[in-house]
Amino acid sequence: MPGLADDAFEHDGQLTKQAVRAATLAALAPLPAELLWDVGAGSGSIAIEWLRAGRRMRAIAIEREPTRAAACRRNAARLGVPELIVIEGEAPAAFAGLRAPDAVFIGAGLTRAELVDACWRALKPGGRLVANAVTVEGEAALIALRARLGGTLSRLSVAHAEPLGGYLTWRPALPVTQLAVRK
Amino acid sequence: MTRWLSIVGLGEDGLAGLSAAARARVDAAEVLIGGARHLALVGAHPAEKLTWRTPLTATVGDIAERRGRRVVVLATGDPMWFGVGVTLARHFAPDEYEIFPIIGAFTLAAARLGWPLGETETITLHGRPLDSLTRVLAPGARVLALADSGDSPRAVADLLVRRGFGASQLAVPARRCAAAPRRRGPPSRAPTSTPSRSNADAIRGRRCRACPASPTTPSSMTAS
Secondary structure (H helix, E strand, O other), rough: OOOHHHHHHHOOOOOOOOHHHHHHHHOOOOOOOOOOEOOOOOOOOHHHHHHHHHOOOEEEEEEEHHHHHHHHHHHOOOOOOOOOOEEEEOHHHHOOOOOOOOOEEOOOOOHHHOHHHHHOOOOOOOOOOEEOOHHHHHHHHHHHHHHHHHHEEEEEEEEEEEOOOEEEEEEEEEEEEEEEEOO | OOEEEEEEEEEOOHHHHHOOOHHHHHOOOOOOEOOOHHHHHHHOOOOOOEOOOOOOHHHHHHHOOOOOOOOEEEHHHHHHHHHHHHHHHHHHHOOOEEOOOOOOOHHHHHHHHHOOOHEEEEEOOOOOOOHHHHHHOOOOOOEEOOOOOOHHHHHHHHHHHHOOOOOOOOOOOOHOOOOOOOOOOOOOOOOOOOOHHHHHHOOOOOOOOEEOOOOOOEEEEEEE
């Protein structure tokens, strides 16, 4: 089941947090032996949870930052999915030669239209594209994308109770806007 | 096309353990393909004999060149359970080959340990990163892992300790142990980064059952 604790991953803050990660995996809807591209993979958490969702899953993480790409590899090994393919490079150029995915997750780079278009083109018919945005600009890109491609636009808000004086208060995490669309 | 390619699973007892049908295929073979140990189990035989090449696709090519002759591949146990049958079935059409499995390593190990196979994870570490074992680790999990070499038990024990599963018990039935396992010392030595002394001690548990694994022979390995 997806939704590993956040501290299961080595990360630099660029991590899809547990509750949103679990919801994202639900939207990606993994089926046995399917291939995921995790574009702007960061710590690789989405690709890693995808691989852990079944025995014969396949995933490619695309990450341009060398230190993050290295963290992806270490996270994959430590969490038992060393088969994760990590491609250190800039999307969409880094897509060249990759097998067409059954699902694509875009965690970064939404404001670059050519990146999103390349993901959509690469996706197999019937495949799922899921994109998360935390910035206003990213959200605007998703709203425009929904107008073009359809799909379900969701807003995920999670708050955790934390101490305030002698009491507890709700500390909201940044809300995440998510588009999930089937090709 | 007639089924010219036979993939025959062998156990430690060699030809004696084969079904009559599988035995007939071996006897009638024009080409025998297998590891040196399996070819030796067959003994004197007039067939052309080929050993595995690296990469395996080279041997697939050898087989394809002999298409239509009576080719017998000598495999281990159940060839379709992480065995060579998996690769060959990808390269040849279903009406070209016949597969003759015998009881495989997992079934034998489960029988020896008294483990229900339906509730046991079965994985192979043969030619795969050891880290893939981490996936199936969970409290109380039963894992049967087909090992790569005689070094695997130590590497597995080190990984278990590193991942916080140092209290796991390991059993190492070598060569699918036709005979009763012999006891010997611990299969592992605690790495210097051992999280705690008790974990390391636990992994050397007295209930650890092990018999020597030959470096050339895949063995099954278990942890729970």
